[in-house]
Amino acid sequence: MGDYDERWVQELIHNAPSVLPITETEPAFSPLVPVCVELPLSTGYLDNLLVTPNGDLIIAECKLWRNVEARRAVVAQVIDYAKAMQRLSYDSLEAAIRSARREAGFRLYDHVIATLPEHTSTLDEAVFVDAVSRNLRRGRCLLAIVGDGITEGVEGLAEFLQQHAGLHFALVLIRLAVHDLPGHGTIVVPSVPLRTTNIVRGIVQMQDGQPTIVASVSAQRSQATVTPPVTLSEEEFFASLDGIRPGTSVRLINFLKSVEDLQVDWTIRKMMSIRMTVGGRRLPFFVLDSNGDTHTDYATDAKALMRSFIEAMIAAVTGTKLHETPKLTILKRLDDSWPTIWDVLDHEEGVRNALIELNRSMIAAEVDG
Known part of the structure; x- marks a missing residue:
């Protein structure tokens, strides 16, 4: 990074937090609100602290290193x-x-509102304080190491993290490449050469008065099936479902993997969007919230495509009905509530048949279009 020192990097992050490509690893960690530099802690001074309106914590350490030991x-x-x-x-x-x-x-709350005034009407102070407090208590945070000497050869550092049980964290290494353009200022190009793929390294439990370390939710899932990398956002979401009905995350991931051949994929921000992609069209046929409700009203401008899918879902899932609005065809329970993910998982074969029908309809629409 030439003549730029670590203090310069601290100020860059504090004044322009968007330089950190956090959403590449944690999609729900946005927008970023810089809080302070040189935060005094019992173990030293943390370079940068950032938060989100959801109470997520991001701690960043800026380091210009030159060797593996550093x-x-x-x-x-x-x-x-x-x-x-x-x-x-x-x-x-x-x-x-x-x-x-x-x-x-x-x-802190006032600072977040002052930085993001558009959240004034939606961000409740008590909810924000509870979220930050909960994340502090659990050790749930995103650790970002920002520097110049980070390369793809640092994967071995992930093994070092396995020693730290009881913290719900993810680690991301961010490389900042700084280029001076004579007469035109400075360009900073961020990249992410490494992020950890497991969040909770272990959970300490007391059994007969003795502390033991058990596998995390993430680890239990990976033992049951091969899963994609789990982010903090995903961990929180799946933990909410498992808190309502244990084992849901394993069943859901296994089901989603079983329909990948139908061009089904998913992402999680605050909610899980389950989509089918055919040609140039991506259709979010299910949007699942952390309470387990499964919404079918996000597939806008796809009323005709969704009709055959919804009709097949009604045949598969008892106690459901078709509901239409001028722009949407959606699935509801007979009492007008949303079906749940457990309704879906309890009828996997029929739901797969419904997805086959949706896939056929999307392919036909692609050909006709």
Whole structure:
């Protein structure tokens, strides 16, 4: 990075948080709100703290390194910061931020609203405080190491993370390539050479008065089936479903893998969007919320395509009906509530048949179009 030092990187992140490509690894961690630099913790001074309106925590350590030993040391350092954060309450976090910013009256919620005024009407302070407090208590955060010497050869660092049980974190290494353009300022090009694929390394439980480490939800899923990388956003979403009905995440992932041949894929932000892609069209036929409700009203401008699918779903899932609006054909229960993911998973064969019908309709529409 030439003559640029770590303080310069800190200020860059604080003043232009979008330089961090966080959504590449954690789609729900947006928008980013920079909070402070040099946050005082029991283990040292954290370079950058950022939050989201959902109460997600992002801690960033800026390092211009030149050797593998320094890389391993900075990973250990940032994990120590995560552990120190886990020991904080919401009030003590605010106190530390006040010290870093040198603002006696600083309030984190007010800062988020001032930074993102468009969230004023939707962001409840009590909900925000509870979310931050919960994430502090669980050690749930995104660790970002930002530097210049990060290359694809750092995958071995992921193994080092396995030693740290009890923290719900993901690690992302971000490389910032800085280029001076004479007479035209500076260009910063970020990239992500590594992100961890497991979030919860282990969970400490007390059994007969003795602490034991058991496999995380992510690990249990990976033992049951081969799964895609699990992000913090996905972990939280699946944990919510499993909290309502244990084992749901395994059943859901297995089902989604069983219909991949029908061009079905999925993404998770605040909700899970389950889509079918044929040609140039991507149709979100199911959008699942964290309570398990399965919405079919996101497939806009696809009323005719969805009709045959919904009719096949009614044949597959008892107690459901077709509901039409001027623009949509949707699936509802007889009591007008949304079907649940358990309704779907309890009728997998029939739902697959419905997806086959949708796939045929989309292919036909692609050919005719």
